[in-house]
Amino acid sequence: MIGQDIRSAYTATIGIECHVQLKTQTKLFSGANNDAREAAPNTLVNHIDFGLPGALPVLNQAAVALACKAALALNTEPQRFSKFDRKHYFYPDLPMGYQITQFDEPIILGGYIDIAVDGETKRIGITRAHLEADAGKSTHPAGANYSLVDLNRAGTPLLEIVSEPVMHSAAEAKAYAHELYLRMRYADVSEANLYYGNMRFDVNVSVSKTNELGTRTETKNLNSFRSIERAVEYEIARQIELLEQGDPIVQETRGWDDNALKTFSQRSKEDAHDYRYMPDPDIPPVLLSDEYVAEIAANMNELPDDFRAKFANIGLDAQTTEDVLADPQIARLVGLVYDDAGAEHAKRVAFWTMQPHSNDSQGNSQLQSENGVKPKEVDEASQVKNLIALSKMVSANQLSSTAAKEVLADMLQSGDAPQSIAEAKNLLQVSDEGAIRAIVQAVLAANPRAVDDVRAGEMKAIGFLVGQVMKESRGKANPALATDLIKQELSL
Amino acid sequence: MSQLSRDDVLKLASLARLSLGDDEVEQYQKELSSILAYVEQLSTVDTEGLAPTNQVTGLTNVMRDDQVQSYGYEPRDLLNNVPMTEKNQLKVKRMIG
Numbered sequence: 035m036i037g038q039d040i041r042s043a044y045t046a047t048i049g050i051e052c053h054v055q056l057k058t059q060t061k062l063f064s065g066a067n068n069d070a071r072e073a074a075p076n077t078l079v080n081h082i083d084f085g086l087p088g089a090l091p092v093l094n095q096a097a098v099a100l101a102c103k104a105a106l107a108l109n110t111e112p113q114r115f116s117k118f119d120r121k122h123y124f125y126p127d128l129p130m131g132y133q134i135t136q137f138d139e140p141i142i143l144g145g146y147i148d149i150a151v152d153g154e155t156k157r158i159g160i161t162r163a164h165l166e167a168d169a170g171k172s173t174h175p176a177g178a179n180y181s182l183v184d185l186n187r188a189g190t191p192l193l194e195i196v197s198e199p200v201m202h203s204a205a206e207a208k209a210y211a212h213e214l215y216l217r218m219r220y221a222d223v224s225e226a227n228l229y230y231g232n233m234r235f236d237v238n239v240s241v242s243k244t245n246e247l248g249t250r251t252e253t254k255n256l257n258s259f260r261s262i263e264r265a266v267e268y269e270i271a272r273q274i275e276l277l278e279q280g281d282p283i284v285q286e287t288r289g290w291d292d293n294a295l296k297t298f299s300q301r302s303k304e305d306a307h308d309y310r311y312m313p314d315p316d317i318p319p320v321l322l323s324d325e326y327v328a329e330i331a332a333n334m335n336e337l338p339d340d341f342r343a344k345f346a347n348i349g350l351d352a353q354t355t356e357d358v359l360a361d362p363q364i365a366r367l368v369g370l371v372y373d374d375a376g377a378e379h380a381k382r383v384a385f386w387t388m389q390p391h392s393n394d395s396q397g398n399s400q401l402q403s404e405n406g407v408k409p410k411e412v413d414e415a416s417q418v419k420n421l422i423a424l425s426k427m428v429s430a431n432q433l434s435s436t437a438a439k440e441v442l443a444d445m446l447q448s449g450d451a452p453q454s455i456a457e458a459k460n461l462l463q464v465s466d467e468g469a470i471r472a473i474v475q476a477v478l479a480a481n482p483r484a485v486d487d488v489r490a491g492e493m494k495a496i497g498f499l500v501g502q503v504m505k506e507s508r509g510k511a512n513p514a515l516a517t518d519l520i521k522q523e524l525s526l
Numbered sequence: 527m528s529q530l531s532r533d534d535v536l537k538l539a540s541l542a543r544l545s546l547g548d549d550e551v552e553q554y555q556k557e558l559s560s561i562l563a564y565v566e567q568l569s570t571v572d573t574e575g576l577a578p579t580n581q582v583t584g585l586t587n588v589m590r591d592d593q594v595q596s597y598g599y600e601p602r603d604l605l606n607n608v609p610m611t612e613k614n615q616l617k618v619k620r621m622i623g
Contacts, residue, residue: 058592065595075614079601086607096592117580124543126618173615174622181622182615308541318585 036274044241044277046270047248048207049199050262052214053192054224055168055232056100061189062167063091063134063317070186071230078186085130091316093118097191098320100223101141101165102330104193107221107337108160110145111327118165118317121309127170127183135194137311140164141320142195147217148339149209150352158210159198168192193223199238199247204266208259211235215259216338220362228257235262239269241277248273249283253290253297265290268297341365348372348380358384370418371425379425386442413449420445424452431512437461463512467519470503470511474519477502488524496520530559 058068064082067073082089105112119137142163148155168190174181195214201207215233219226226232234257240250251273253265273283288297338359345355345368358365364387372380424441427433433441433456441455448455456462464470477499478485487495496517503516535554539546546554602614610617 060592060594065590065593065597066601067594076605076616077601077614079604080595080597081604084604084607086604093589094592095589098589122541126616126621172618172621174620179620180610180612180617181620182612183618184615308537310541313580315581315583318581318583318588320589321586 036271036278040278041271041274044243044270044274046202046239046241046266047199047250048201048203048266049238050197050201050207050210051236051238052195052197052211053168053234053236054104054195054218054226056097056191056193057222057224058094058096058100058191060094060096062094062097062165062191064189066189068190070190073186075182075184076186079188083129083185083189091134093317093320094191097165098141098322099330100191101163101193102322102327103221103334104163104195104218104223105142105145106331106334107217107223108142108145108147108163108195110142110160112141112322113139113143114322114324114327115139115319116141116164117319118314119311120314121311123307123309125169126181127172127185127188129170129185129188133167133169134314134317135166136164139319142193147210147213149206149213151203151205151209153352156206158200158206161196161198163193163195166192166194204263204270207237207266208263211262212259213338216359220335220337220341222335231257233257237262237266237269239266239273240283241270241273248277249285251283251286251288251297253288254300256290261290261292264295265297268295272297336366336369341369344369344372345384348377348384350381350384354384354388357388361387366414367417367421370414371421374418375422375425378429379422382425382428383421386439416449417446420449420452427452427456431465431514432456432463433461434463434509434513437463437509460510462510464507464510465512465515467515470507470516471519471523473503473506473511474516474523477506478520478523485524488520488526530555530562 056062060066060068061083064080066080066083067078070078082091102112116136117139118134120132121135121137122132124131140162142160144162145160146157147160148157150156168187170183170185170188172181172183197210201210215226215228218224218233224232234255236252236254237256238250238252240248242248251269253269256262256265269288276283284299287300289300290297341359342355345358348368350358358368368380368384368387371383421442424433424438424445428435428438433452437456437459440459441452441461444450444455444459445452481499481502484495484498488499499520500513500516503511503520504513507516532551532555535546535551535558538558539551539554605611605614605616608616
């Protein structure tokens with residue numbers, strides 16, 4: 035292992051390419067169903083995906099619209115002119131012998147996203163993002179001398195987002211990937227399910243002691259934030275170690291072994307690819323009007339930054355804000371509660387939803403886990419109404435906070451109004467003075483020592499008596515009222 | 527562009543996944559060179575200020591709605607045209623070790 039002093043003499047530089055699978059019904063250039071997750075091999079294919087001679091690919095307008103949304107989510111606008119090119123290479127999972135992609139006139143140029151690392155905000159520039167068709171999926175049966183290819187995924191629309199090489203630590207790389215993920219999810223560009231590979235990250239890492247960039251390696255196909263962080267960490271250490279030994283860095287593509295927690299060499303770039311890009315004559319250029327872009331902008335969802343601003347007004351701390359943001363549905367609910375009922379209730383609802391997150395061993399909690407409280411998919415408006423009503427019951431001392439959580443769980447499942455759930459479960463706090471006074475009198479009679487203590491000025495004992503009243507009332511007594519009544523009975 | 531070298535032709539052949547015999551390399555050196563020379567006449571035209579021609583159709587925005595389409599056959603019929611299949615997948619030379 036290299037020491038911290040040696041390590042700090044080097045600057046690491048990191049750029050990230052991310053393939054985002056777009057949320058379309060059909061493929062980028064054919065009308066085949068795009069949802070290949072559970073489909074049997076080669077059932078979502080046609081002559082276009084198979085690249086048969088004479089097949090004419092036709093661009094999916096939904097993919098263009100989603101790329102426009104992505105542009106706005108990256109703080110820029112889509113290019114008004116973009117075109118498609120053929121990138122030639124032979125591989126069995128690429129039936130056409132070329133990939134249709136965008137080379138020199140991509141649909142997105144520029145843009146940025148802000149990330150927060152250790153409380154510091156840093157702006158990460160986006161170089162470009164282009165539309166392209168995915169390849170098929172190959173498997174390699176153990177022991178066999180052949181591979182098998184399933185073309186269901188061939189032609190799936192991808193948006194490849196390329197960052198500027200301006201990140202300098204594993205933590206920044208992870209934060210960038212996570213923020214990109216949130217934005218694509220909130221903008222509804224992608225299902226953004228990392229388990230299904232809806233977002234795949236390639237990290238380019240180099241280290242240098244000078245202002246000149248070192249030789250970089252590209253570690254491909256990372257699909258969790260934790261693996262991005264670890265792979266970058268590993269590459270930085272590996273490269274510094276090589277340089278310290280006087281060995282050169284080989285420019286190459288590497289893979290990540292999630293079990294061994296190591297990167298490994300996949301292929302060197304010595305046989306530098308010669309893709310022979312050419313404009314694709316099958317796909318006419320895409321021209322976007324200002325009106326078209328304006329209409330998409332007008333229909334954009336609220337983005338994470340919009341919610342962050344809102345949640346700051348509510349008074350949520352940064353960590354709670356990010357926890358709420360982990361689930362767009364919950365973030366929307368909290369936002370809507372704020373819009374309709376103000377900060378007090380929004381804050382309470384936010385904390386209700388912050389049951390402990392389930393953390394899996396990969397540390398993917400922020401990606402894939404659900405919050406402990408999961409609202410039903412139905413009728414957001416009535417969920418909001420119920421949440422506000424429930425919070426108001428707590429404010430009015432009609433429900434204890436423990437009872438409120440019990441009502442909440444039921445309410446989110448059933449969609450029933452909180453009042454009726456609380457009544458059915460017999461959870462409403464009793465503010466009927468007569469009923470509580472009777473309990474208070476019984477408690478005082480049964481606890482003469484505590485009563486003496488209180489009379490002797492030992493005010494702590496009041497807490498004990500209130501607790502007894504709560505217990506006798508099975509939690510339904512309004513504690514403030516109980517305290518008042520105890521004081522009255524003892525003439526304090 | 528003058529004469530294509532032997533290495534140029536071998537590189538092109540390898541990119542196109544073709545294996546060429548020595549006599550073929552020589553043949554293509556000549557033939558490809560003369561094709562290039564012919565096309566090269568275009569470079570004498572003054573294109574100052576002209577946008578590159580990416581498309582000759584003059585079309586733009588040819589797009590389709592995002593709706594699943596049936597093309598009049600079963601997807602798996604496509605496998606009938608594939609030289610080798612196994613378990614409804616395309617069987618190919620092993621790609622990785």
